[in-house]
């Protein structure tokens with residue numbers, strides 16, 4: 001990036017900050033506000049981030065966290081007044097203490113509970129000692145802590161499929177984890193569109209570090225296509241995907257770089 005490019009980008013950010021009352025800020029959580037850590041349950045925003053988010057909400061039309069995580073996790077670890085928390089890629093939101101859940105997801109809640117009950121009675125799930133995690137709108141089978149998990153993989157896969165079929169759910173396969181969940185889709189682009197529409201924002205700043213943030217970048221460009229303004233911020237790291245960096249207007253260096261960028265929006 002040349003110095004001139006850098007100056008233009010700084011000016012662009014300053015222009016958006018000057019119109020903060022009509023600008024929305026949409027931020028990813030993991031790898032963007034919170035450094036990536038080995039145990040996902042230990043992910044926390046950098047110090048002073050939460051305080052800064054509180055200042056941003058006072059000035060901008062909307063400030064939202066967008067994540068694949070449940071909204072509750074975001075509220076617990078980034079509690080700032082006025083901040084919007086869009087969890088499960090926008091399928092749920094907590095805002096000013098009020099909870100909203102996509103009606104399609106809420107409708108599938110009883111099927112998820114019934115599936116969880118059935119899984120408890122499945123031979124391989126039970127005999128392996130697999131851990132069943134109630135994810136509220138999904139249920140997950142974990143064999144990470146099971147002795148010799150490979151021994152059970154085929155049988156649990158079969159049981160998970162059967163139970164999912166019975167209750168109209170789909171199975172998402174992970175590493176030593178099977179997640180049974182409703183076939184309801186959303187991405188961060190849907191979440192960004194929701195925040196823009198509800199806040200009547202005419203410009204948007206989006207920041208993320210991974211491929212899952214590309215739909216958010218695309219939604220920001222849509223606003224630009226309608227005559228609005230958009231600034232796409234990529235948070236760089238050793239694992240940053242090239243397409244994200246290619247499409248970004250601004251690249252910052254890790255969560256500390258993003259924190260500095262947000263601080264400048266307030267300056």
Ligand SMILES: [Mg+2]
Nearest residue numbers: 028030031210
């Ligand atoms: Mg991320």
